[in-house]
Amino acid sequence: MIRAVVIDVDDTLCLTEAACFDLENEVLALIGAAPMSRAAHLATWGQPLLEAMPLRSPGVDLAAFSAAYPAVLRAYVEDGRLDVVAGENLGALDALTAQGRALMLLTSRTETEVEHLLAPGHALTGRLAAVYHAGNMRHAKPDSRAFDELLAATGLEPRQCVYVGDSPGDAQAANGAGLRFVACMQSGVRRREDFAAYDVDAFIDAFPEVVEVVSRLEAPADGTAPASTPIGGDAPGPMRPARTRP
Incomplete structure (x- = not known):
């Protein structure tokens, strides 16, 4: 799963x-x-x-x-000119949570660049299990070791995780770490050909499509529905929020 x-x-x-x-x-x-x-x-x-x-x-x-x-x-x-999370994207996050999946952010941004996303009252508050950024990661994408802290903290196997990103560097990092990768093409900045050197499990034209895509990725080859196990049930280790450096 x-x-x-x-x-x-x-x-x-x-x-x-x-x-x-x-x-x-x-x-x-x-x-x-x-x-x-x-x-x-x-x-x-x-x-x-x-x-x-x-x-x-x-x-x-x-x-x-x-x-x-x-x-x-x-x-x-x-002023609402940056980092506005669309309502449909928040809905997609809630749908993923309802499927029993933990949600995390992993970005190359610095702590200063993400602190407003972690502030009390932000729309993301309570929706995320952890946030990984340059302040609490030893390595940055496209280095596959960018996922080291996440995998160590959660105890999850790489194939139990999917990374959703928009760049070839995101694909390179996910591929190297053994995570599945979904390319979000909504911005129009990238083309599918830009990912030709990497394994992409799925392309999505808009972020909310990730809900259906993730379900499809874990579906058994025989078409039967996968068993749903809530996060924290038989996971190898507990989910712990990432902490920023002081």
């Missing part, structure tokens, strides 16, 4: 590339750095932010960028 659905944030749970392009250029303008082109942003989309910025804006002062970024990020979130 697929016991855990692990989900990327950017352009998977939320459509964010265009908003992040505007946000980052606003920060670059604040610190007097060269603006990036949309082509440069797309070419490096999916990389950890501070690794991508020198490619997006050559010569950028990363210390100055890091200092100015949080305030602009907060303003975008408060």
